[in-house]
Amino acid sequence: DAKTTQPTSMDCAEGRAANLPCNHSTISGNEYVYWYRQIHSQGPQYIIHGLKNNETNEMASLIITEDRKSSTLILPHATLRDTAVYYCIVRASSNTGKLIFGQGTTLQVKP
Amino acid sequence: GAGVSQSPSNKVTEKGKDVELRCDPISGHTALYWYRQSLGQGLEFLIYFQGNSAPDKSGLPSDRFSAERTGGSVSTLTIQRTQQEDSAVYLCASIPDRPWETQYFGPGTRLLVL
Numbered sequence: 001d002a003k004t005t006q007p008t009s010m011d012c013a014e015g016r017a018a019n020l021p022c023n024h025s026t027i028s029g030n031e032y033v034y035w036y037r038q039i040h041s042q043g044p045q046y047i048i049h050g051l052k053n054n055e056t057n058e059m060a061s062l063i064i065t066e067d068r069k070s071s072t073l074i075l076p077h078a079t080l081r082d083t084a085v086y087y088c089i090v091r092a093s094s095n096t097g098k099l100i101f102g103q104g105t106t107l108q109v110k111p
Numbered sequence: 112g113a114g115v116s117q118s119p120s121n122k123v124t125e126k127g128k129d130v131e132l133r134c135d136p137i138s139g140h141t142a143l144y145w146y147r148q149s150l151g152q153g154l155e156f157l158i159y160f161q162g163n164s165a166p167d168k169s170g171l172p173s174d175r176f177s178a179e180r181t182g183g184s185v186s187t188l189t190i191q192r193t194q195q196e197d198s199a200v201y202l203c204a205s206i207p208d209r210p211w212e213t214q215y216f217g218p219g220t221r222l223l224v225l
Contacts, residue, residue, distance in 0.1 A: 036214075043115075043202050043216030044154065087153070098144060098170070099214060101153035 004088045009106040012082075018075040020105050022088030025069040031092045033064060034099070035073045037084040044087065044101070047073065078109045113137065115217035117203050123223045124193055132188040132220045136205030143186050144206075144214065145178055147199040154202065160186065193224045 005023040012018040024033065034049040048055055048062045050071075055062045061074040075082055087104040116135045124130050136143050145157040156170035160180040171177070175193075180186040190197055200221050204214040 043204070043218050044214075045216065046213040049213075098156040098159055098167070099146075099154065100156065101146075103153055 006088050006105045011108050012078045014111050018078040020073040020086050023070045024090045027068050027090050031090045033071050034089040036087045039084040080109050083109045115205050115215050117217040117220050121221045127192055129191045132201050134186045134203030140205035140207050142206045144204045145188050146202045149199045195224050198224045
């Protein structure tokens with residue numbers, strides 16, 4: 001699975017959009033981009049995933065660049081409850097499915 | 112519906128003792144994963160069960176660790192002769208069917224080895 005690079009931490013004002021970047025320059029054609037988050041003392045929570053098209057669901061939007069070497073997770077209106085560690089994971093659909101979590105980005109939403 | 116549950120939520124044990132951690136996946140989910148997370152670290156894959164296939168044990172750190180999944184549902188992770196470095200949060204996740212689908216995580220078991 002391709003390696004991902006994320007900033008260690010970010011701050012965001014409550015009510016503003018939070019844009020979390022992820023670099024995955026070695027991504028292969030069959031690899032998906034997944035985002036999970038982990039709120040303190042809880043298990044990870046799935047947010048969204050995509051292959052090459054931009055995706056949106058009730059939680060977030062995922063923007064993947066045309067060359068697929070980077071992506072951005074967007075939380076349109078961040079709340080204090082969105083404070084968490086956000087993990088960007090790149091994984092092929094053909095492997096056993098284990099997720100390789102890096103250090104992620106710690107997002108602090110401030111009032 | 113009910114999510115993934117794990118028990119106990121917290122476990123304190125003495126070095127050298129054996130511990131068993133339990134995971135109840137979402138009903139009908141065919142695949143189950145165990146991960147562990149040490150303080151301030153990302154998740155570390157331990158073992159993966161998919162239906163009746165042989166489990167992927169490639170992440171187990173030593174032969175003191177073992178896991179089983181009975182009847183394709185409940186799973187137990189056993190750590191024998193626990194060591195202080197085994198202290199971590201042990202997380203279980205289940206998925207509906209195909210390995211690349213969304214993983215649903217339980218709340219974890221916090222293990223502290225004294």
